[in-house]
Amino acid sequence: MLNNRLFPKRIFLDTNILQYLQDFGEFIFDHHQENENYLVSPRGNKILTGTALYNEIDALRFILLGIDRSSIHFAVSENTFEEVQKKQDTNYRRWFFEMWDYWRNILREHGDKIPSKSANSQLEKFDQDQSLLGRLSKSDSKIIRDAIFLDCHAVLTVDKFRDLHKEIKTKYKLMILCPTDFLKLIGPFQALWY
Numbered sequence: 676m677l678n679n680r681l682f683p684k685r686i687f688l689d690t691n692i693l694q695y696l697q698d699f700g701e702f703i704f705d706h707h708q709e710n711e712n713y714l715v716s717p718r719g720n721k722i723l724t725g726t727a728l729y730n731e732i733d734a735l736r737f738i739l740l741g742i743d744r745s746s747i748h749f750a751v752s753e754n755t756f757e758e759v760q761k762k763q764d765t766n767y768r769r770w771f772f773e774m775w776d777y778w779r780n781i782l783r784e785h786g787d788k789i790p791s792k793s794a795n796s797q798l799e800k801f802d803q804d805q806s807l808l809g810r811l812s813k814s815d816s817k818i819i820r821d822a823i824f825l826d827c828h829a830v831l832t833v834d835k836f837r838d839l840h841k842e843i844k845t846k847y848k849l850m851i852l853c854p855t856d857f858l859k860l861i862g863p864f865q866a867l868w869y
Contacts, residue, residue: 683827684746686749686750686829686831687825687827688750689818689830689831689833692854694767695735695833697767698717699714702736712724730855731855748781750781750825751774751775755818758814759771787826790823800847806842810839811836823849833853
């Protein structure tokens with residue numbers, strides 16, 4: 676069995692990751708790219724090959740390749756939905772509900788009790804932690820709290836709160852990773868589900 680501290684198996688998806696999955700689903704899931712030099716967002720923006728954003732989206736594609744044969748699970752929460760709602764995008768909401776149904780089914784299949792005893796003690800510590808005040812936005816703080824509550828091993832995001840990765844990992848045993856970081860971490864194990 677793989678060590679959850681080295682290999683996160685329950686991953687909380689930040690809203691920006693959900694947005695990329697929605698916006699670039701043809702590329703991520705179907706490996707379709709109109710032009711090999713760039714991707715085009717639904718708003719018409721070009722994301723050039725080799726840029727940081729392109730690399731993160733491309734890493735999502737590799738992470739999800741054969742993921743259904745792995746033991747990795749993705750989580751979302753009601754606070755995720757609040758963030759999605761702010762966009763007032765019907766397709767984005769629909770995508771969230773697909774992920775929500777997936778996540779609820781994972782919990783039913785595994786009979787997980789949320790939150791676990793371990794998560795409860797981590798939540799108490801997080802709720803009393805004054806050291807993160809001002810360094811996390813209110814929405815980012817909710818995301819971290821939800822990930823702890825749901826017993827996640829990591830949060831997948833491209834937000835700047837990734838800078839707090841070491842501190843949050845040390846205090847709460849929760850990794851804060853962007854897709855390229857996550858891909859490097861799981862790279863040695865991906866052959867198990869390809």
